Amino acid sequence: MRINFSPLVLRGSRFLSLRGVGLLALMGLALAQSLVPAPRPETPGALSRCQEVFSGLKPLFLYAERLAPERFLIRGVLGNRGLPLTRITLSGNFTPVPLGLEDLAVQAVRPVLDRGRLLDQAARLFDGVGQGISLGNWYTQEVRAYRCYLTYQGRVVGVFRLDLNLQPISEPKLLQAYRRAPLRYPAFEPSSTPQ
Numbered sequence: 001m002r003i004n005f006s007p008l009v010l011r012g013s014r015f016l017s018l019r020g021v022g023l024l025a026l027m028g029l030a031l032a033q034s035l036v037p038a039p040r041p042e043t044p045g046a047l048s049r050c051q052e053v054f055s056g057l058k059p060l061f062l063y064a065e066r067l068a069p070e071r072f073l074i075r076g077v078l079g080n081r082g083l084p085l086t087r088i089t090l091s092g093n094f095t096p097v098p099l100g101l102e103d104l105a106v107q108a109v110r111p112v113l114d115r116g117r118l119l120d121q122a123a124r125l126f127d128g129v130g131q132g133i134s135l136g137n138w139y140t141q142e143v144r145a146y147r148c149y150l151t152y153q154g155r156v157v158g159v160f161r162l163d164l165n166l167q168p169i170s171e172p173k174l175l176q177a178y179r180r181a182p183l184r185y186p187a188f189e190p191s192s193t194p195q
Helices: 006-035 046-055 115-127 172-180
Strands: 058-068 071-080 083-090 133-141 145-152 155-163 183-185
Touching: 046 133, 046 145, 046 155, 058 172, 071 172, 083 172, 133 155
Parallel strands: none
Antiparallel strands: 058 071, 058 183, 071 083, 083 155, 133 145, 145 155
């Protein structure tokens, strides 16, 4: 009796070639993962630093951003030590509007938005900025910064950023928007705000 080994050899070589391809694929995945930078470990002090910066936030200024010839959105800018850090959009009744829903905010109309009412509302906002606005109990990490979230009635209304050394990152574009605004409070640029 003679045994034919040729089908076993073919099957074995096919098995070895599939195993070899699979092994190469796994090695390729391992190499690709080694080229991707590893995520940085959580910074234990980031959330506590967000809390420190939040506790020092003060209203710096308000301005009206023109949407149409007679329609405006009211923006409040909060900062720490004179640095503008975050902007909050306010609805027509001066309550914070969640991020992403600014288009649904009640817009101020020019005849209603007289200077006296704006100044009264601004003074009230400046006095009670901490009422209702709180710091979210989370942060996110970007490539070069951490994002801390401000909430109002459970919805995110503002964001400020900390650099990798946990120092607040100023937002100079907010100061530029204030300078361009047709209506603003205070009428003159705050002296503590850097140029």
